[in-house]
Amino acid sequence: DTGVSQDPRHKITKRGQNVTFRCDPISEHNRLYWYRQTLGQGPEFLTYFQNEAQLEKSRLLSDRFSAERPKGSFSTLEIQRTEQGDSAMYLCASSSRARGGYTFGSGTRLTVV
Amino acid sequence: DAKTTQPPSMDCAEGRAANLPCNHSTISGNEYVYWYRQIHSQGPQYIIHGLKNNETNEMASLIITEDRKSSTLILPHATLRDTAVYYCIVRVGYTSGTYKYIFGTGTRLKVLA
Numbered sequence: 001d002t003g004v005s006q007d008p009r010h011k012i013t014k015r016g017q018n019v020t021f022r023c024d025p026i027s028e029h030n031r032l033y034w035y036r037q038t039l040g041q042g043p044e045f046l047t048y049f050q051n052e053a054q055l056e057k058s059r060l061l062s063d064r065f066s067a068e069r070p071k072g073s074f075s076t077l078e079i080q081r082t083e084q085g086d087s088a089m090y091l092c093a094s095s096s097r098a099r100g101g102y103t104f105g106s107g108t109r110l111t112v113v
Numbered sequence: 114d115a116k117t118t119q120p121p122s123m124d125c126a127e128g129r130a131a132n133l134p135c136n137h138s139t140i141s142g143n144e145y146v147y148w149y150r151q152i153h154s155q156g157p158q159y160i161i162h163g164l165k166n167n168e169t170n171e172m173a174s175l176i177i178t179e180d181r182k183s184s185t186l187i188l189p190h191a192t193l194r195d196t197a198v199y200y201c202i203v204r205v206g207y208t209s210g211t212y213k214y215i216f217g218t219g220t221r222l223k224v225l226a
Binding site for chain 2: 004033035040041042043044045048056091093101102103104105106107109
């Protein structure tokens with residue numbers, strides 16, 4: 001069990017640029033989640049995949065955000081035309097069943113300048 | 114909105130028990146209480162969860178009141194490495210094949226040498 005891996009750990013981008021983050025969940029976990037965390041706040045739910053199907057999206061996920069999990073393994077989160085308000089830690093988590101705890105990755109910290 | 118209320122911060126002497134309270138007065142009968150912690154610059158780490166019985170694992174104990182409106186996480190012998198933000202979460206209802214966590218702002222626990 002190598003845990004949940006996220007890449008990159010840190011990303012600095014200019015406003016208006018597109019960015020993409022990758023998450024590699026624990027291999028046997030079929031559920032994958034994306035959360036966003038701003039400074040001093042708890043993580044906020046963004047979206048959820050079961051295998052390759054994106055089953056739920058938060059209203060926080062605007063049209064500039066898109067997430068994929070093409071083969072039910074790794075997932076990507078893309079933000080188009082980044083804004084300063086997108087600066088946050090983006091966390092990925094996975095789980096093997098509806099009950100029980102999630103395993104979170106260490107996150108990707110995005111800074112939009 | 115988070116369904117839990119926690120004190121924003123607490124201190125605990127190293128080697129002593131840390132007792133972290135959480136109020137969840139609107140919890141429903143089938144909703145579990147989960148605890149996670151987040152050490153600086155890392156993703157949240159699962160600690161323990163419970164429904165109505167007290168639970169214990171290698172990390173902590175969870176005491177849930179009989180009316181289930183509050184709970185306490187107990188770290189029996191706190192160490193400096195337990196300094197973190199601790200989140201008490203009532204898992205939000207089952208949709209799309211999974212449960213979601215709604216995080217609050219947590220309790221910042223500082224263990225003092």
